[in-house]
Amino acid sequence: MSAIDELLAAGVRVVEEGLSPGTSGNLSLRDGDRILLSGTGVSLGRMRPEDIAVLDLDGRVLDGAKPSKEWPLHAAFYRRDDRHRAVVHVHSPSTVAVSCLEPWAEHSAVPPLTPYFVMRVGQTPLLPYRPPGDPGLGEDLRECPWELRAALLANHGSVLAGADLGEAVDRAVELEEACRITLLTSGLARRELDADAAAALARRWSSPWRERTTLSAPRR
Structure with a gap:
């Protein structure tokens, strides 16, 4: 399957999973020093090859459609x-x-x-609010001091990375489920995994996780 075909198939899947209402969301693949990114204003479930933009890692458009304004998030990962x-x-x-x-x-x-959240996604920090498309979103992601492969964007949504699109979409599905369970149990006397159990899962599955702390985040 070509990289373009992978993007089109992943777009259909995220819509079928209920992760991408309307024309929201964007997907990308890295191909060497190029980024193949879904174009702006298109439903991910109805993308065609001509809806894919080709950028370099600095966001310069090399070919194809007008890229999503959220390209800084992709380049940052x-x-x-x-x-x-x-x-x-x-x-x-x-x-x-x-x-x-x-x-x-x-x-x-x-x-x-x-x-499953600890195994498949791992710690998912909340990045500060910025307007959609703000280049600072990419800067916040690049400079986040925590090891991560997923983050929430305040009052906005999520961004996740993987070794391929299948893995990245799997993580998006698992994060949505973890957040749904978080909301369902909010305000209740719920049981979280204890620190030892979470650490053991993280070690076994090579997932980013650290013990909860009230200390300030470390700086790079």
């Missing part, structure tokens, strides 16, 4: 870690709702309620 080869940004309902709440901890807006 690729700049953070060469292992990230695909990025998904969506406005799925539960992740947006949790992004409007105060975070559970500095390193993760989402609490460790299920093993």
Whole structure:
């Protein structure tokens, strides 16, 4: 399957999973020093090859459609870690709702309620609010001091990375479910995974996770 075909198939999947209402959200693949990114104003479930933009890692358009204004988020993930080869940004309902709440901890807006969230996604910090398309969104992601492969954008949505689009979309689905469970149990006497259980899962599955702390986030 070509990179374009992968993007089109992933777009259909995120819509079928209920993660991308309307024309919201964007997807990308890294191809060497190029980013193949969904174009602006298009439903991800109805993308065609001509709806894909080709950019360099600095956001310069090389070919194709007008890129999504959220390209700084995608470039930031690729700049953070060469292992990230695909990025998904969506406005799925539960992740947006949790992004409007105060975070559970500095390193993760989402609490460790299920093993699958810790295993498949890992700590998911809340980045500060900025208007959609603000280049500062990318700067915040690049400079975030926590190890991560997912983040919530305050009052906005989520952004996740993976080794390929299948992995990135899987993480988006798992994060939406973790946020849904967070909302369902909010205000109740719920049980979170204890620190030892979460740490053991993180070690086994090579997932980013640290113990909850009230200390300020470290600076790079």
